[in-house]
Amino acid sequence: MPIKPPHLYRLTVERRNEVLQELDQSASPGFSYFFMITLSCAIATFGLLTNSAAVIIGAMLVAPLMSPILGLSLASVAGRQRMFRRSFISLIVGVVLSVALAALLSLIAKELPFSILVQLPGEVLSRTQPTPFDLGIGIAGGAAAAYALAQPKLSAALPGVAIATALMPPVCTIGIGIAVQNSGVALGATLLFVTNLVAISFAGILVFAVLGFRPARLENTWHHIPRGLFLTAGLVLITAFPLSVLTFNLVTQARLSQDVQYAVAAELATLPNTQLVDISFTTRGNALNLEVTIRTSSQPNYNQVVNLQKAITSRLQRTVALELIVIPTTELNPLVPPTFTPTLTPGPSLTPTLTPSATPTYNPTVTSSPTPSNTPTSTPTYTSTPTFTPTPVVAYIASTGGLGIYLRETPDGKVIGALPQGSEVQILYQRETVDKITWIQIRDLFNRVGWIPINFLIIKP
Numbered sequence: 315m316p317i318k319p320p321h322l323y324r325l326t327v328e329r330r331n332e333v334l335q336e337l338d339q340s341a342s343p344g345f346s347y348f349f350m351i352t353l354s355c356a357i358a359t360f361g362l363l364t365n366s367a368a369v370i371i372g373a374m375l376v377a378p379l380m381s382p383i384l385g386l387s388l389a390s391v392a393g394r395q396r397m398f399r400r401s402f403i404s405l406i407v408g409v410v411l412s413v414a415l416a417a418l419l420s421l422i423a424k425e426l427p428f429s430i431l432v433q434l435p436g437e438v439l440s441r442t443q444p445t446p447f448d449l450g451i452g453i454a455g456g457a458a459a460a461y462a463l464a465q466p467k468l469s470a471a472l473p474g475v476a477i478a479t480a481l482m483p484p485v486c487t488i489g490i491g492i493a494v495q496n497s498g499v500a501l502g503a504t505l506l507f508v509t510n511l512v513a514i515s516f517a518g519i520l521v522f523a524v525l526g527f528r529p530a531r532l533e534n535t536w537h538h539i540p541r542g543l544f545l546t547a548g549l550v551l552i553t554a555f556p557l558s559v560l561t562f563n564l565v566t567q568a569r570l571s572q573d574v575q576y577a578v579a580a581e582l583a584t585l586p587n588t589q590l591v592d593i594s595f596t597t598r599g600n601a602l603n604l605e606v607t608i609r610t611s612s613q614p615n616y617n618q619v620v621n622l623q624k625a626i627t628s629r630l631q632r633t634v635a636l637e638l639i640v641i642p643t644t645e646l647n648p649l650v651p652p653t654f655t656p657t658l659t660p661g662p663s664l665t666p667t668l669t670p671s672a673t674p675t676y677n678p679t680v681t682s683s684p685t686p687s688n689t690p691t692s693t694p695t696y697t698s699t700p701t702f703t704p705t706p707v708v709a710y711i712a713s714t715g716g717l718g719i720y721l722r723e724t725p726d727g728k729v730i731g732a733l734p735q736g737s738e739v740q741i742l743y744q745r746e747t748v749d750k751i752t753w754i755q756i757r758d759l760f761n762r763v764g765w766i767p768i769n770f771l772i773i774k775p
Contacts, residue, residue: 324525324526325464325525325526325527329464330525330526330527333388333463333464334388334392334394334397336463337381337384337385337388337397337463338385338394338397338400340381340385341381341382341384341385341397341400341401341404342400342404343400343403343404343407343408347378347381347404347408348407348408348411350376350378351378351379351408351411351412352411352415353376354373354376354377354378354412354482355373355411355412355415355416355482355485355486356415356419357369357370357372357373357376358370358373358374358416358482358483358485358486359415359416359419359420359486359489359490360419361373361437361483362435362437362438362483362486362487362490363419363420363423363430363431363435363490364430364435365435365436365437365438366437367437370437370483371477373482373483373486374477374480374481374482374483375477376482377479377481377482378408378482379405379408379409379412379481379482379485380459380479380481380514381401381404382401382402382404382405382408383401383405383456383481383511383514383515383518384456384459384460384463384514384518385397385398385400385401385404386398386401386402386405386515386518387456387460387514387515387517387518387519387522388460388518388522388527389401390515390519390545391519391522391523391527391528392522392527392528393528409485409507412482412485412486412489413485413486413488413489413492414489415489416485416486416487416488416489416490416493417489417490417492417493418489418493419489420489420490420493420494421493424493424494425749425750426750427750427751427752429751429767429769429770431490431493431494432751432767433717433719434490434494434496434499437483438487438490438499439499441483441484441487441502441503441506442487442491442498442499442502442503442506443502443560443564444502444505444506444509444557444560445557445560445561445564446554446557446558446561448506448509448510448513448557449509449513449550449553449554449557450513451479451510451513452479452509452510452511452512452513452514452517453513453514453516453517453550454517455479455510455513455514455517456479456513456514456515456516456517456518456521457517457518457520457521459479459514459518460517460518460521460522461521461525464521464522464525479510479514480510481507481510481511484503484504484506484507484510485503485507487499487500487502487503487506488500488503488504488507491503505556505557505560508553509553509557512549512550512553513550513553515549516547516549516550570597571595573629573630574593574595574602574604574630575593576629577626577629577630578590578593578604578606578626580629581622581625581626581629582606582608582622584622584625585608585610585612585614585618585622586610586612587610587611587612588608588609588610588612588614589608589609589610589643590606590607590608591607591608591609591641591734592605592606592607592718592734593605593606593607594732600632600633601632601633601634601635602630602632602633602634602635603635603637604626604634604635604636604637605637605639605732606636606637606638606639607639607641607732607734608638608639608640608641609640609641609642609643610640610641610642610643611642611643611644613640613642614638614640619636619638622636622638623635623636639731639732639734639760640759640760641734641736641737641759642759707740707741707773708738708739708740708741708773709738709739709740709741709756709771709772709773710736710737710738710739710771710772711733711734711735711736711737711739711766711770711771712735712736712770712771712772713769713770713772714735714770716735717735718732718733718734718735718737719732719733719735719766719767719770720732720733720766721733721756721758721762721764721765721766722753722764722765722766723764723765724765725746725748725751725753725765726748726749726751726753727765730762730764731758731760731762731764733758733766737758737759738758738759739756739757739758739759739771740756740757740758741754741755741756741771741773742754742755742756742757742763743755745768746765751767752767752768752769753765753766753767753768754766754767754768754771756771
């Protein structure tokens with residue numbers, strides 16, 4: 315007996331009514347819905363602030379925003395105006411509540427003395443640059459969610475779909491961007507959420523239409539095809555345009571970054587005992603401002619740096635302004651004992667310096683006494699003034715997650731340089747507290763004096 319290939323089939327009338335009733339209830343703006351919105355938003359925001367992917371996945375599993383979006387899709391196909399209004403209200407109020415709660419939690423976290431949001435976590439930044447791949451993920455995830463919802467035996471797949479589509483983290487990222495007053499973060503996360511919203515709605519309408527859902531009135535269809543399908547398809551095309559532009563810019567930036575990495579690595583190979591630590595650059599037209607951090611036991615001279623800049627310029631075929639940051643290192647080999655060479659360092663001397671303030675003076679006095687006597691008078695005076703200069707404490711930059719930290723001219727002021735993690739600095743004893751963050755003045759290896767948060771320092775033993 316031949317095996318029939320699997321195929322989609324229309325749901326029975328009874329099952330379609332059950333799906334309509336279940337989704338109408340879950341997408342309604344009730345206490346349970348908003349309570350789950352609050353919990354999911356809190357979990358996602360804390361996960362983003364602490365840069366914890368596991369916590370963010372926990373917020374995805376709750377996924378309260380998926381129900382109103384699928385409710386909009388099903389209401390558009392079935393022509394249920396009341397269900398459409400309730401789902402729309404649930405979605406808008408849920409999004410506004412999530413953004414406000416995420417912004418509030420971010421402001422509170424920013425005021426706590428834990429240096430949170432001094433630099434944006436990677437989990438936040440990863441949700442600010444959507445691509446057409448996110449649009450494809452949303453379409454596939456929306457189709458899977460709609461089909462699993464209509465099939466009672468496939469309900470176990472819904473948690474995985476919720477993780478794939480990830481609706482709550484972008485919404486919370488919008489709130490974090492508002493809290494730190496970063497419009498780029500807020501707008502990028504908004505575009506990601508809109509992308510997921512449009513993609514899931516479009517895929518949901520398409521799947522529900524294939525499964526047999528139809529509006530009761532034919533005026534809501536075009537050749538028996540729901541009009542909502544054409545509306546969401548148009549929104550998908552509109553959303554795809556900015557995503558394509560962002561993707562093109564990302565690809566261009568990635569290619570430039572790859573070229574810069576290759577050129578710098580190739581030219582640094584000509585310098586002896588040199589290890590590349592970090593590369594960062596900004597572009598202005600065709601000019602490239604390049605900042606390269608290296609570790610080396612051999613300090614390069616001015617001519618070597620000039621030749622390095624010329625060589626990188628020649629490889630990239632564009633104007634390059636190079637800033638080379640050198641971290642001095644010492645190489646120790648256990649098989650070769652070190653040779654200790656005393657180094658005389660000028661400084662204060664603790665040995666008293668004897669300085670006579672008067673020269674002994676002899677004043678012979680001749681009298682008429684039988685025995686003449688010469689009485690010399692001498693008053694030597696010796697002074698000793700030792701001077702003590704405090705030695706700066708040596709410390710290391712640490713606890714930056716490998717990203718390093720900025721050196722600022724004043725506490726929370728203008729950036730004057732970058733300090734990679736592990737850099738050696740000297741503490742200069744001045745401290746100030748700004749916005750509940752304690753800043754300390756330090757001097758780096760290039761004699762730059764500035765300020766950093768004290769919790770990024772570890773005292774050298």
